[in-house]
Amino acid sequence: MSDIRFDDKVVIVTGAGGGIGRAHALLFAKHGAKVVVNDLGGSTNGEGANSEAALKVVEEIKAAGGTAIANPDNVINGDRIVECAMDNFGRIDIVVNNAGILRDKSFAKMTDADWDLIYKVHVEGAYKTTKAAWDHMKNNNFGRVIFTSSTSGIYGNFGQANYGMAKLGLYGFTRTLAIEGRKNNIFVNAIAPTGGTRMTEGLFPEGAFDKLKPELVSPLVTYLCSEECKETGSLFEVGGGWMGKVRWERSLGIGFNPDEGFTPEDVAANFEQLCSFEGAVHPKDNIEALRELMANIQKFA
Numbered sequence: 001m002s003d004i005r006f007d008d009k010v011v012i013v014t015g016a017g018g019g020i021g022r023a024h025a026l027l028f029a030k031h032g033a034k035v036v037v038n039d040l041g042g043s044t045n046g047e048g049a050n051s052e053a054a055l056k057v058v059e060e061i062k063a064a065g066g067t068a069i070a071n072p073d074n075v076i077n078g079d080r081i082v083e084c085a086m087d088n089f090g091r092i093d094i095v096v097n098n099a100g101i102l103r104d105k106s107f108a109k110m111t112d113a114d115w116d117l118i119y120k121v122h123v124e125g126a127y128k129t130t131k132a133a134w135d136h137m138k139n140n141n142f143g144r145v146i147f148t149s150s151t152s153g154i155y156g157n158f159g160q161a162n163y164g165m166a167k168l169g170l171y172g173f174t175r176t177l178a179i180e181g182r183k184n185n186i187f188v189n190a191i192a193p194t195g196g197t198r199m200t201e202g203l204f205p206e207g208a209f210d211k212l213k214p215e216l217v218s219p220l221v222t223y224l225c226s227e228e229c230k231e232t233g234s235l236f237e238v239g240g241g242w243m244g245k246v247r248w249e250r251s252l253g254i255g256f257n258p259d260e261g262f263t264p265e266d267v268a269a270n271f272e273q274l275c276s277f278e279g280a281v282h283p284k285d286n287i288e289a290l291r292e293l294m295a296n297i298q299k300f301a
C-alpha cells in the first residue's frame with residue numbers, strides 16, 4: 001500500500017481548534033494537505049467566540065513543517081470559510097464538517113432557542129460550508145466531504161432530541177450528496193465518532209476518557225478523503241482504535257391485498273411477523289427499498 005498523500009490538496013476542517021477536529025487538521029497536514037483550521041472558539045454550549053484556538057493549531061502545524069491558515073468564522077457563515085480557502089490557497093478539495101456544540105435538555109425542558117441553535121450549527125453550518133465548496137469541487141472533478149454524525153442520532157439518547165435530530169439529519173444529507181456527487185468524483189461519507197474531549201468530559205467510565213484519544217478517529221477520516229478511497233454514502237462508528245460500518249436493515253414485512261383493504265386488527269394480528277428480522281433486507285437505494293412494496297402490488301394485480 002502506497003503512502004496516502006494530500007500534496008496540492010486543500011482541506012477545510014471546521015471546529016478544528018480543539019478535540020477531534022484538531023486531530024483531523026494535524027493528520028491532514030502531516031500527510032501534505034494545506035489546511036484551513038476553522039474554529040469559532042466558543043463554549044461547548046455555543047456561547048462566545050475566540051480566535052486563539054484556531055491560531056494555536058495553525059502554529060502547531062507550522063512548527064511540524066506543515067501548511068495551514070486559521071479561520072475564526074462561525075460555520076453558519078460557511079461560505080466565508082470557503083472564501084478563506086480560495087483566497088489563501090486558490091482551491092478547495094476536501095470539507096470535513098466537524099464543528100459542534102451541545103444544548104442537552106429533556107424534551108419537556110427544551111426551548112426553541114436550544115432546538116434552533118443545534119440545528120443551525122450542525123446542519124445549516126455543514127450545509128453552508130459544503131454548498132459553498134461544491135461547485136469548486138465539481139469544477140476540479142474531485143471532492144471529498146465528511147459529515148460528523150453521532151450515535152445519539154443513530155440510536156437516540158435522553159436529553160438530546162435536538163442533537164439527535166441534527167446528527168441523523170446529516171446522514172440523510174450524506175446519502176443524497178453521495179448520489180449527486182458520484183459523477184464528479186465527489187465522495188461523501190459520515191462518521192459517528194467517540195472521543196475524550198471537552199464535550200464528553202465526565203461521560204465515560206473511569207479510565208476510558210484518556211484511552212478515547214481524539215486522534216484515534218482521524219485515520220479513518222483521512223483515508224475516506226484520499227484519492228485512493230472510492231467509498232461513498234456510508235456511515236461509520238469510530239473511536240478508541242475501533243471502527244465499524246453501519247447500514248439500514250429492514251424486515252421482509254407483510255403484504256395485504258391493496259384492493260380488498262385491511263383493518264388495524266389485521267395489522268395487530270400480523271405485527272410480530274411485520275417486525276421479524278428473519279430474512280431481513282438491506283436496501284442500498286430507493287429502488288431496492290421499494291422492491292417488496294412493488295412486489296406486493298403485482299402479487300394482487
Ligand SMILES: NC(=O)c1ccc[n+]([C@@H]2O[C@H](COP(=O)([O-])OP(=O)(O)OC[C@H]3O[C@@H](n4cnc5c(N)ncnc54)[C@H](O)[C@@H]3O)[C@@H](O)[C@H]2O)c1
Pocket residue numbers: 014015016017018019020021038039040041042043044046053073074075076098099100101121125148149150151192193194195196197198199200214
Ligand atoms: N466527542 C465525542 O465523543 C463525540 C461523539 C459524537 C459526535 N461528536 C461530534 O464530533 C464533533 C467534534 O466534537 P468534539 O468532541 O471534538 O468537541 P469539541 O467541543 O472539543 O470541539 C468542537 C469544536 O467546534 C468548535 N465550534 C463549535 N461551534 C462552532 C461554530 N458555530 N463554528 C465554528 N466552530 C465551532 C468549537 O469551538 C470546538 O473547538 C462535533 O460535531 C460533535 O458533535 C463527538
